[in-house]
Every structure is written in C-alpha cells, then in structure tokens.
Amino acid sequence: MNHDLSGPVTGHVPVLRLGDVLLVTLQGDLHDSTAQQLQQDIGETVAGTGVSGLVIDISGVEMVDSFLGRVLAEIAARASLLAARTVVAGMRPAVAITLVELGLTLPGLRTALSTEVAMDLLAGSDPASRSGGPRQESR
Amino acid sequence: MPEHASTGQHGSPAREVGAFLRRRAEQISQRWADEPLFRTVFTVSRDEAVEAGRIVVDALAQVADTDQVHDPDAAGFTVVREQLSRMGAARSRAGFTTAQVSNDVDALRPPVENLLVADLPDEPTELVRDCTTALTVLMGTMRLVVLETALSEGQALIERQRLQLMEVATPVIKLWDGIVAVPLIGTLDSARSQVVMETLLEAVVDQHARFAILDITGVPTVDSLVAQHLMKTVAAARLMGAECVVSGIRPAIAQTIVQLGLDLGTVITRASLADALAYALHELGADIINATPGGAGHR
Numbered sequence: 079m080n081h082d083l084s085g086p087v088t089g090h091v092p093v094l095r096l097g098d099v100l101l102v103t104l105q106g107d108l109h110d111s112t113a114q115q116l117q118q119d120i121g122e123t124v125a126g127t128g129v130s131g132l133v134i135d136i137s138g139v140e141m142v143d144s145f146l147g148r149v150l151a152e153i154a155a156r157a158s159l160l161a162a163r164t165v166v167a168g169m170r171p172a173v174a175i176t177l178v179e180l181g182l183t184l185p186g187l188r189t190a191l192s193t194e195v196a197m198d199l200l201a202g203s204d205p206a207s208r209s210g211g212p213r214q215e216s217r
Numbered sequence: 218m219p220e221h222a223s224t225g226q227h228g229s230p231a232r233e234v235g236a237f238l239r240r241r242a243e244q245i246s247q248r249w250a251d252e253p254l255f256r257t258v259f260t261v262s263r264d265e266a267v268e269a270g271r272i273v274v275d276a277l278a279q280v281a282d283t284d285q286v287h288d289p290d291a292a293g294f295t296v297v298r299e300q301l302s303r304m305g306a307a308r309s310r311a312g313f314t315t316a317q318v319s320n321d322v323d324a325l326r327p328p329v330e331n332l333l334v335a336d337l338p339d340e341p342t343e344l345v346r347d348c349t350t351a352l353t354v355l356m357g358t359m360r361l362v363v364l365e366t367a368l369s370e371g372q373a374l375i376e377r378q379r380l381q382l383m384e385v386a387t388p389v390i391k392l393w394d395g396i397v398a399v400p401l402i403g404t405l406d407s408a409r410s411q412v413v414m415e416t417l418l419e420a421v422v423d424q425h426a427r428f429a430i431l432d433i434t435g436v437p438t439v440d441s442l443v444a445q446h447l448m449k450t451v452a453a454a455r456l457m458g459a460e461c462v463v464s465g466i467r468p469a470i471a472q473t474i475v476q477l478g479l480d481l482g483t484v485i486t487r488a489s490l491a492d493a494l495a496y497a498l499h500e501l502g503a504d505i506i507n508a509t510p511g512g513a514g515h516r
Binding site for chain 2: 166167168169170171173174175177178179183184185187189190191192195196
C-alpha cells in the first residue's frame, strides 16, 4: 500500500508543531523530491516559528539507504544553524545496522528510543549542556 | 574410451560388467562381508552384511547397465548413497581418517576383479582388459560417492553446530528497568557479532532500554577486528537512542588495545559489569546507596 501512495503522490511530509518542538514523522520510502520538499519545509518552519527542538520520528521507516542517512544529517545540520536541536527517534534495529554498515554513524545527531523519550530529552535537558552548532534561544 | 571400444557380439564392457555383477552378486557380497568396511559396520550378523553387500552390488550393476561408470551422480547410486554414507560414518566414528575409509572402499575391488577375470576365461584378452578397466572405473566412482557423502555429512554437522553455538552464545539479560546486558563469550567473528548486534538491538526496542552493556569478560583476545565489531554495535545502539557501555576489559586486553593503537575514544568503557551497571543506574538517576554503617539496614 505504501507503494501506491508514495509513487504518484510526490507528497508532503507533515511538519507538526507541538509547543516548542517540531514533530516530523517519516513513513515508508523517502523520495528525492519529497526529501527536498521536507528539508525546505522544516527550514522555513523552524525559521518562522523559532522552535528550539525538532523531533524526526523514523519508526515507520523499514528500509534505509545512504541517501536517507545523508538527508537526516543535513536536516540536523540546517536545524542547528537555525538554533534548533534535532533528535532522531525510534530507529529500527535493521535500519541502525544498515546505517552502521554503510559507515554512516551520524556522530553529530542525537537519538532517542521513542518520540516520547525525544520530547523528554528536548524538554528536560539543559540548553547549555551539549549542542552541535551555534544555538541560542533567539529567532 | 575403453568402455566404448569393443562392441562386437558382446555389449559394451560396462554392460558386460553389469551382467557379470548380476550373475555373481551372491559370491561378491559373500566376499565383501569379510572385508573390513562391511565387517566393522555390521558387527551383529554376517547375513546382514551380505544383504547390504547385495544391495550395493545391485546398485553398481544398475549403474554399469546405464553405461555411467564414471558418473558419481548416476541414478543407480542414489539408492545406496545412504547405505554407503552410513558405512563411511561408522568408520569415521571408529577413528579412521577419510583416507583410510577411502582405502577400505578400495579394498572391495580386488575380490570382484579376481571373480571377473575368472568369469571370462574364453574371452579375448582385449575384452577382459576393457572389462577390468570398466570395473576399476566403476569402483573408483563408488569410492568417490562414499567420500562425497562422508564429507557433506561432516559439513552439515559443522553447520548445525555453528548455528547451535550462535543460539547459545548470545543471551540478552535485563539487569534493570531500561538496562540490558549481553555477556559475550568466546571469539567474536563477523557472523557472531552480527547476531549479537541484532539480538541486542531487538532487546533495546523490546525493553525500551536506554542503556546496553556489552560485557567482554569472556572474550579471550581483542584484535582490531573484534574492536571494529564492538564499535559497530555501539554505533548502532547509539543510532537507536540507547547508550552502549563496554565492560569487562581485563588489564591484558587493555594493554593489547593500547598497543594496537585502537581508538575506542567514543565508547564508554568500564572495568567490570558491576561498574557498568553502577554507571548506567547513576545516569538513570537510580543511584545505589549503602545502608548506614551502623547496620540498621533501613535508610
């Protein structure tokens, strides 16, 4: 069913705002155009709303390639430039193994077991503790 | 090819051999029953050995009839393949090497050859020679079949044991809410470390574990390959949002790691499993505090 949806509908991945956090849920395959659109959407939303956190839930992603790994790293890098911390949540074991085998250990990226843990991480952690990039609460 | 050479009023030498085997099946199996290969397998009764020999002779005759004396995959062999492998396995169990088993099978040839020569007294020497050659080829092929089955048997055993080893070697233990541990035992190769990684990550998901402890107390040596496997597992666990602690690094292993120049910089390491558990508990905010020295026991 995924194939039917993701094929012709070069659709939108919804970017939801929950208070101070943006939630993006990826499901199924991510195509080039969708990924580009998503990166743009996230960039605009983060810049427009000034949120401090971004959670990317990839528990619905069963397959991964180097492309998705790079997209995740790029999204995180962009968000950190816009003063938002990114947490990737719910990665499946098979996906993690594939990424490691591909050599994409995504060192700058924060991870969490589930969306809930990711929210806690963003809410609870001290903003000054650790972050990648120039982040202040402004914008 | 000698077995296709002379086809006068007789059939091909192979067929001739087949007919001879059928004629003399009883005698051949009687003689074979005294050979070590049959004698050691059928220790209980000689009749059984003779019966088994008969079946083999029949199979050989069938193969000879179809002119496939040089083909180990000939249809005739399938009937006796199990029988032959059983005999080969019995010899191997008795402590014989594959080469010795091969010699045992070869020892079956001379009696048959003598019978064959005795059976064709009036035939031209050329035909006799061709028939003997065909017989030799046929027996050689049987020898090949025996060795093939014996080897594949050994291969299957190794494969089975390898799988068993993998199953028993990778238990994932829940130490606390949100803490799982894998005690690694024995040498880590890539196949095993793959299994370890998969089971550990599955456990991380199932138990919602924030911490995963890899205990390498039971790993005899750490080389660059093992270290690489560890790093991969740690990286994969981190991607899933769990923190991985490597524990049980003995002084000798620490020395080796340093001497090899391996960089475990990004990996959290602790000397013992207890230390790793204490670290994980501390990070979870569940510090363990000793009871008061006074001994009241309650705190």
